[in-house]
Amino acid sequence: MVLRGVSHRYGAGRAAVTVLTGLDLDLPAGGYLALMGPSGAGKSTALALIGGLERPQQGTVVVGGYDLTRLTGDALATYRRRTVGFVFQHFGLLGTLTAHENVALAMALDGLGAAERRARAQDLLDAVGLGPRAQHFPAALSGGERQRVAIARALANRPRLILADEPTGNLDAGATGVVLDLLASLRTEHGCGLLVVTHNPLVARRADTVRELVNGRLSSP
Amino acid sequence: MTWTDAFRLALRDSLRRRVRTGLTTLGVALGSGLLVALALITSAADAKVVDHLGQGGPITVVRVTDARPRLGQLDSDAFQVAGPHDLTDADLAAIRRAPHVARVIPVMTAPVVELPAQGGAFTDVLVGTDLAQARLLPITLLAGRLPAATSATEVAATTDFLEKTRGDAARPQTLLGDLVLISSPRVEPGGQVLTRSFRAVIVGVVSQEVADDGDFVVPLRQAAGARQWAAAGIGSSRFPQTSSPYSGAAVLASSLAEVHDVRAEISVLGFATSAPEHLVASVQQYLGIVNIVLGSIGSVALAVALLSVANALLAALHERRREIGVVKAIGGRDRDVLRWFLVEALGVGLAGGAAGAVAGVVIAELVGLAVNRYLVAHGLGSLDLIGIPVLIPLLGWLGTGMLAVAAGSLPSLHAARLPARAAVVET
Numbered sequence: 317m318v319l320r321g322v323s324h325r326y327g328a329g330r331a332a333v334t335v336l337t338g339l340d341l342d343l344p345a346g347g348y349l350a351l352m353g354p355s356g357a358g359k360s361t362a363l364a365l366i367g368g369l370e371r372p373q374q375g376t377v378v379v380g381g382y383d384l385t386r387l388t389g390d391a392l393a394t395y396r397r398r399t400v401g402f403v404f405q406h407f408g409l410l411g412t413l414t415a416h417e418n419v420a421l422a423m424a425l426d427g428l429g430a431a432e433r434r435a436r437a438q439d440l441l442d443a444v445g446l447g448p449r450a451q452h453f454p455a456a457l458s459g460g461e462r463q464r465v466a467i468a469r470a471l472a473n474r475p476r477l478i479l480a481d482e483p484t485g486n487l488d489a490g491a492t493g494v495v496l497d498l499l500a501s502l503r504t505e506h507g508c509g510l511l512v513v514t515h516n517p518l519v520a521r522r523a524d525t526v527r528e529l530v531n532g533r534l535s536s537p
Numbered sequence: 538m539t540w541t542d543a544f545r546l547a548l549r550d551s552l553r554r555r556v557r558t559g560l561t562t563l564g565v566a567l568g569s570g571l572l573v574a575l576a577l578i579t580s581a582a583d584a585k586v587v588d589h590l591g592q593g594g595p596i597t598v599v600r601v602t603d604a605r606p607r608l609g610q611l612d613s614d615a616f617q618v619a620g621p622h623d624l625t626d627a628d629l630a631a632i633r634r635a636p637h638v639a640r641v642i643p644v645m646t647a648p649v650v651e652l653p654a655q656g657g658a659f660t661d662v663l664v665g666t667d668l669a670q671a672r673l674l675p676i677t678l679l680a681g682r683l684p685a686a687t688s689a690t691e692v693a694a695t696t697d698f699l700e701k702t703r704g705d706a707a708r709p710q711t712l713l714g715d716l717v718l719i720s721s722p723r724v725e726p727g728g729q730v731l732t733r734s735f736r737a738v739i740v741g742v743v744s745q746e747v748a749d750d751g752d753f754v755v756p757l758r759q760a761a762g763a764r765q766w767a768a769a770g771i772g773s774s775r776f777p778q779t780s781s782p783y784s785g786a787a788v789l790a791s792s793l794a795e796v797h798d799v800r801a802e803i804s805v806l807g808f809a810t811s812a813p814e815h816l817v818a819s820v821q822q823y824l825g826i827v828n829i830v831l832g833s834i835g836s837v838a839l840a841v842a843l844l845s846v847a848n849a850l851l852a853a854l855h856e857r858r859r860e861i862g863v864v865k866a867i868g869g870r871d872r873d874v875l876r877w878f879l880v881e882a883l884g885v886g887l888a889g890g891a892a893g894a895v896a897g898v899v900i901a902e903l904v905g906l907a908v909n910r911y912l913v914a915h916g917l918g919s920l921d922l923i924g925i926p927v928l929i930p931l932l933g934w935l936g937t938g939m940l941a942v943a944a945g946s947l948p949s950l951h952a953a954r955l956p957a958r959a960a961v962v963e964t
Contacts, residue, residue: 397868412549
């Protein structure tokens with residue numbers, strides 16, 4: 317992952333707010349980077365740009381060989397589906413689907429056959445220790461369990477990079493440890509990179525590299 | 538995302554908001570049910586009114602009589618007679634060859650004397666026609682059945698006879714099984730009247746418009762025999778003779794639109810005609826207005842119901858902004874989200890449409906029963922809503938589904954265009 321001179325702002329005219337200014341960032345394949353910073357520093361925006369949730373206004377964002385400034389529409393959706401996997405602070409699980417169906421949904425969007433996705437979703441849930449709870453709905457799971465389901469879903473289409481936005485923000489200390497251990501071990505097991513956005517130094521400490529954003533700029537090289 | 542995945546997602550989301558989905562579906566069911574019921578009732582009423590105007594037979598029947606037409610005949614539904622004109626086999630053949638004529642059924646009348654068992658004597662008229670083609674004729678069976686097409690011992694009494702003998706037209710079945718002695722009169726040159734009689738059983742009671750007067754409907758051969766016997770005499774004012782071999786004919790036009798042309802052709806051949814073409818046209822015009830008014834009421838109800846579908850989807854869109862964002866963040870395309878919402882709209886439409894179709898049929902049946910009771914009580918027959926056309930409820934069901942999709946298309950498009958960023962920044 318390579319970001320060069322990325323700037324981004326919201327709004328226009330006098331109401332415009334610049335959230336990122338000339339951001340340069342690198343993450344080698346399979347690397348683990350923690351992006352820290354206080355609220356409003358631009359961490360989530362950086363994550364959204366890297367994840368293809370938003371298009372860069374200035375600069376270049378290249379992930380896994382894809383130049384995101386050139387992708388639009390279905391191509392961008394394909395990038396999100398196959399190259400990156402998201403883990404949200406709010407888990408982002410669909411409340412009307414079971415844990416198994418939530419994981420399988422990511423594969424359904426990629427056109428995987430029913431039998432294959434059923435088996436793979438079960439494998440992934442087993443891998444995060446939730447095999448026995450596959451048929452439970454999110455409302456019946458604890459916060460830590462929901463985040464483990466979200467991690468399983470993020471890995472569903474074998475991404476090259478996992479993007480985690482405050483993945484432990486809604487978890488207690490015990491669940492935080494479990495989720496961080498899981499992210500680290502699955503990253504190694506699946507050979508994908510991991511970018512964690514957090515304001516928690518304890519979470520950041522686990523990363524290979526830690527970068528800090530302040531007012532839309534990296535505070536140190 | 539496959540259609541099956543979209544269906545599962547839409548179904549689960551609909552079930553998550555049971556009350557809202559239920560109320561929306563109920564609204565659609567009420568709108569669709571009202572429209573289906575009105576369509577069924579107006580279609581049955583149309584058929585009944587037009588049928589009644591056709592006097593029981595096909596509405597395309599043109600009556601022909603053995604008389605010349607007066608000027609302006611075609612402007613009137615009734616016979617406009619200028620003078621007698623014999624109707625022969627050659628004339629019937631000429632009518633048969635005219636354009637747009639589907640069938641020509643000859644009619645023959647003969648004066649007779651009837652001697653009831655309880656005494657007295659009535660001067661009656663036999664109406665002979667081809668009873669094998671009775672379903673094409675303006676003959677409405679009120680009780681019993683028609684005589685067999687070749688029978689010499691069966692007759693159907695008409696409402697004229699019923700009123701003459703019973704004085705109560707409301708109970709036609711009271712005549713069934715009665716024996717009558719029917720005599721054909723021959724007036725000899727000296728004034729003496731000879732008769733040739735046959736005994737017959739009344740097997741049915743009919744309302745007929747085949748001939749202007751008539752007490753008994755019989756096979757054509759029966760009336761021809763009576764005429765032949767009378768023709769050997771000289772006739773009288775009571776039993777007049779005619780030189781015309783046939784007293785009239787029922788001519789079937791190939792369609793309602795051709796009735797006028799057929800009448801014109803027959804007028805050219807020199808015969809007066811009668812057909813309810815102007816009456817049918819004005820009644821159809823009025824029925825058209827009634828249909829438009831009732832259809833508008835139903836359509837407004839359905840439109841309101843469909844707006845509730847759009848409203849429910851907009852509410853769902855508002856609630857699921859983050860979920861839509863998440864689906865997009867994990868790789869969903871605009872069309873995946875569009876499919877998810879459209880399937881939900883279709884589901885509500887089909888469920889409401891199905892309930893509406895059933896409700897519409899039930900409402901139409903209940904209205905039909907009430908109207909039937911009224912019509913029967915007034916001797917006006919009944920509305921046939923039992924044989925409900927399947928097409929109307931089916932179209933109502935499918936149409937409601939399609940309209941629900943149309944109503945939901947705008948919120949669905951809106952949902953499909955939500956940015957993936959909604960997954961992380963909007964709640």
